[in-house]
Amino acid sequence: MEDKKSFLKEKIDIKSPNKNIVPLTTSVGSDGKLSIGGCSIEELVKKYDTPLYILDEMTLRSSCRAYKKALEKYYPGESLTIYASKANSSLFMSNLIASEGLGLDAVSEGELLTALQGGVPNEKIVFHGNNKSDKEIKFAVENNIKVIVDNDYDLERLEEISNSLNCDLEIMVRFTPGIECHTHEYIRTGSFDSKFGFGIEYLNILFTKISNTKHLKLKGLHAHIGSQIFELEPHKDLGEIMVNVILEAKKHGHDIKKLNVGGGLGIKYTENDDPPSIDEWVKTISTSVVKACRKFSLDLPILMCEPGRSIVSTAGITIYKIGASKEIPGIRTYLSVDGGMSDNPRPITYQSNYSACLVSNPYNLNSKKKYTIAGKHCESGDVLFKELELANCRTGDLICVFGTGAYNNSMSSNYNRIPRPAALLVCDGEAEIIQKRESPLDLLKYDVLPDRFIKQN
Numbered sequence: 001m002e003d004k005k006s007f008l009k010e011k012i013d014i015k016s017p018n019k020n021i022v023p024l025t026t027s028v029g030s031d032g033k034l035s036i037g038g039c040s041i042e043e044l045v046k047k048y049d050t051p052l053y054i055l056d057e058m059t060l061r062s063s064c065r066a067y068k069k070a071l072e073k074y075y076p077g078e079s080l081t082i083y084a085s086k087a088n089s090s091l092f093m094s095n096l097i098a099s100e101g102l103g104l105d106a107v108s109e110g111e112l113l114t115a116l117q118g119g120v121p122n123e124k125i126v127f128h129g130n131n132k133s134d135k136e137i138k139f140a141v142e143n144n145i146k147v148i149v150d151n152d153y154d155l156e157r158l159e160e161i162s163n164s165l166n167c168d169l170e171i172m173v174r175f176t177p178g179i180e181c182h183t184h185e186y187i188r189t190g191s192f193d194s195k196f197g198f199g200i201e202y203l204n205i206l207f208t209k210i211s212n213t214k215h216l217k218l219k220g221l222h223a224h225i226g227s228q229i230f231e232l233e234p235h236k237d238l239g240e241i242m243v244n245v246i247l248e249a250k251k252h253g254h255d256i257k258k259l260n261v262g263g264g265l266g267i268k269y270t271e272n273d274d275p276p277s278i279d280e281w282v283k284t285i286s287t288s289v290v291k292a293c294r295k296f297s298l299d300l301p302i303l304m305c306e307p308g309r310s311i312v313s314t315a316g317i318t319i320y321k322i323g324a325s326k327e328i329p330g331i332r333t334y335l336s337v338d339g340g341m342s343d344n345p346r347p348i349t350y351q352s353n354y355s356a357c358l359v360s361n362p363y364n365l366n367s368k369k370k371y372t373i374a375g376k377h378c379e380s381g382d383v384l385f386k387e388l389e390l391a392n393c394r395t396g397d398l399i400c401v402f403g404t405g406a407y408n409n410s411m412s413s414n415y416n417r418i419p420r421p422a423a424l425l426v427c428d429g430e431a432e433i434i435q436k437r438e439s440p441l442d443l444l445k446y447d448v449l450p451d452r453f454i455k456q457n
């Protein structure tokens with residue numbers, strides 16, 4: 001019986017990586033085994049062990065370029081793509097983003113530091129967050145990084161800093177546009193009931209407050225309506241709403257030069273997903289902003305967008321080794337792998353679905369069966385796949401999970417004191433380490449036993 005796994009047979013869309021399940025360089029060799037970036041996965045595992053995160057450089061760069069190219073094509077004004085580094089933050093990612101000329105969005109001192117040390121120029125970094133610490137705000141200002149004001153507390157502190165420095169400070173403000181979109185409620189941020197940003201109804205008061213400060217100069221607006229969005233309409237509406245807010249701000253004497261429309265474009269995790277392409281998404285936003293600006297005879301602002309998932313997710317895969325199996329007759333067969341919710345908390349958090357295959361038999365040739373793929377953590381909900389069709393497999397076989405580049409490594413934990421996996425970059429048949437594998441000993445590094453306990457034992 002031959003049943004080629006259909007997502008591996010699909011024609012790869014090289015222009016818009018988010019429309020593929022697999023990285024652009026995925027291939028199945030004459031030996032019938034899976035390779036990415038010209039590297040045999042089996043060989044990588046022999047050298048680097050499992051679980052293993054792998055990023056494909058070609059897919060990453062193609063995503064960055066697709067955004068840049070689409071903005072140049074559809075937006076006649078100045079523009080900047082800003083990578084939302086929460087999706088996957090590392091020295092390597094910051095460096096790649098800088099080398100592609102993109103900007104970067106950070107939400108903590110850790111992300112800011114990673115961006116700066118990776119080489120992202122400070123003028124291309126924006127600093128977000130609904131509860132920035134004093135230390136973080138100070139760090140951003142000292143490093144000339146644009147702060148996106150999320151609430152009155154941010155505003156008060158920035159006013160204080162600018163007064164004490166006696167110099168002008170450019171700011172942007174984040175507001176919630178009141179747009180609903182169809183995505184998981186935990187990753188919906190544009191509706192009125194959100195912890196992020198100012199309510200749109202409060203903006204007139206806010207604009208007056210900013211006018212009354214001595215040194216704060218409002219130069220930009222930001223909104224982000226949610227993540228993993230497949231519809232285009234909400235972003236079309238967002239463009240119009242934001243231009244209307246520019247007009248409101250103008251009435252208060254604020255000259256808005258920058259519009260940051262956030263991120264949110266979805267990616268294809270499974271065959272049921274059909275996200276718009278990067279080109280279509282950028283076209284929708286650009287057209288909507290340009291049309292609204294023309295209507296009100298406004299100069300075009302610098303248009304910024306802030307994609308995270310659609311830059312990095314499809315470039316990433318995770319490789320696990322199958323260990324124990326347990327058949328419950330008439331119910332299911334569990335296959336347990338050597339990772340799970342600590343390296344990928346998305347299934348247990350958002351009931352997310354992924355696609356996967358066996359590394360040694362990616363096309364599911366010969367007999368196949370439905371398995372439940374369980375993680376190794378002490379939690380019944382630690383299940384990566386409730387039902388996954390695979391060719392007959394056994395202990396020691398490798399499973400490749402696709403689309404794990406975003407919000408896997410960055411949301412990973414050490415639950416059950418499980419060390420984080422290593423991460424590799426693959427390109428043209430070469431693999432390089434971009435994150436060392438943690439060891440159990442590493443996890444003891446920050447534990448402290450007070451002296452009196454040492455004496456007791």
Ligand code: LLP
Nearest residue numbers: 084224227228263264265306307308309407
């Ligand atoms: N800009 C802001 C202000 C954001 O809050 C986010 C994501 C983005 C940009 C990037 O959105 P993206 O293009 O990646 O959709 N952990 C969740 C996703 C949380 C998204 C948080 N904010 C998940 O694993 O699905």
